[in-house]
Amino acid sequence: MNAPEHAEWTFAASTFNWTPDIIAADRPAAEIVRSVVADGVASTIELEAGSVWRSFPEPSDAEVDALRESLAAAGGSVSTVGLSLDDFASTLRPRSHAERLAFLLPQLRAANQVGARGVRLPIGQAGRPLLDDLLPLLEQDDLTLYEEIQGQQAPSSPPVAAALETIDSLGSERVRVLVDVSLLMPALPVSYLERLATAGLPPDLLDRLGAEWSDPETGDAVVAFLRSGKVPASVHTLYMNLLIRFGRSHVDDLRGILPLVGAFHLKFWDLDDADARVSAPLADLGRLLRSAPHPFTGTLTSEWGGHEWLVDTDATAITRAHLALARSALTSTV
Template identity: 65%
Template sequence: MERSLQVHRETPWTLSASAFNWTPDVIRAEHPATDIAAGIVSSGVASVIELELGQLWRSFPDPSKAEAVALRERLTDVGGRVSIVGVSIDDWLSPTRRRDEEQRFAFLRPQLEAARELGAEGIRLPIGQAGPMLLRRIQPLLHELRLTLYEELQGQQAPDAPQVPRAIEDIAALDDPSIRLLVDTSMLMPALPPSYLEQLAAGGLPPDLLARLTNDWLEPATLDAVVALLRAGGVPPQAHTLYMNLLVRFGRSSVDVLRDILPLIGAFHLKFWDLDDTDDRVSQPLRDVGSLLRGSEFTGTLCSEWGGHEWLDDDAAGMTRRHLALARASLASGFNPSRHPSAQAPA
């Protein structure tokens, strides 16, 4: 067992941590991004980590083999490994000229090769970005490099959301275990993070809408009100960027929407924004995932990913440690309620 990061000994799942949680540290550039990534392991936060390729090296999107091998060996030396690597496709050669399918493949290929040299088992793209033609084009390379491509669903991208069903159908039609879905639990938010609501209040959001967001996030009429204020130009400029999370990054679905696609899910992001677990707003989605996976054949990773560093100035290592502890207990509680009757956030 790798530093006790299995949920518990009766499950085949592995908990991991995303280097994305350390984005503010990467931006400050007081230390190289590779040092920050290695420090996640050497400090004991997690022995299995996800990396964002675009954050690691200035040579992105075509890092050298030597760079990737050096980081892999460095992680191995401190007892760590890479699970999934976030990659990207720049679809535009210029402001007016799109890349064709061969050019998109050429942009992505060196990222796959770098992921393999890092020792990763998979790469990650947003749901539907590759498209069916590139998926078919990339299949042989995935097999050659022994990689899994994960297409990520998050926030408002429920399985029945616009354009999502087609992307899922494209993956299902390939019937290839090297192409799977990754589900971000931001899709399953029973309530909004208190720290986020505080930021909206400080930004001057109308009190009536703020009350609805606080008390009635799951009500369809609340999202209608969010859209109406945006269309009316009523969002205060200082709150506009944060406000868009309501339409994109924060979901309102039940875990039941995942049951029909569970055989296609190969990994999860356990998204958290803050650790205020009032009314189980953080732990309940985790228990729901544990319950969903009970009796399934899922053997993938469940990765702690902190999105709240956008507005919180907290220590990434401390936040991630606490979230991993909460996730381990909550997932186990959902998986085996009689054995794990409760899951409380650590102090």
């Protein structure tokens, strides 16, 4: 499944793409994950612990073994397991340091048991004290912890910059950065804009979102309309993507942090690429990786976020098509 021009690059698919199918539970999660490999979409899989194991947050041996054996039988393997760190033991108090570590331990055990090479948390959530305690466990289980930046978490923003400094100060290859290319969005997804339009957003705001997404002042207009209280209830949750999940960074913003980066999420929403809004950021990323002083040897994982509004789209078909587009864009020398 690797691109022949860059055999050190591993292309993968995230089970997040099949979230609606997993929630529907018409088939066991292990069967859905196996089908990703059996159907030839990808042989390397990234798992979301909270969705593929119903015994989460303490995945049972039986569930973990069933998934590992099913995947192996189809010729597949696990790259990374997305962990969850619930920082509140109840609505009354945050978890203590010991409780946070205890919450992660069963998930780390499951990641090791399923044969994963890495685990994932949001950037900065763990914090230095927890990272210090996790390092020997990561060494013991031969795992790498990836802290993920995405959407509007620009590398230069103070919280992200502080977390990156913490990772760098650890001086360990066991803690790396995962970059979600939702940081690099020259334009919003066409299908997303169409969905907002059906909800009756003001035409002037829609025009601005469609033509001037990269302009920081567009972000100000988004916030102003939210504060007006006029966002239609039918798309209120969807509207929040404009504040969180869709970024305005440029690929050059990643150059300074490349030594810390061990993996990428190739986030996509739809495949409307008539103006290269999907492929252009990937082509830019490919050029950046090829020009880096040290070759990138990590995983590039297709992650589809558009199932939130493209509810009738087949996850297998769109992921297969996206991986083909991504391979072509990333390896293009044009």
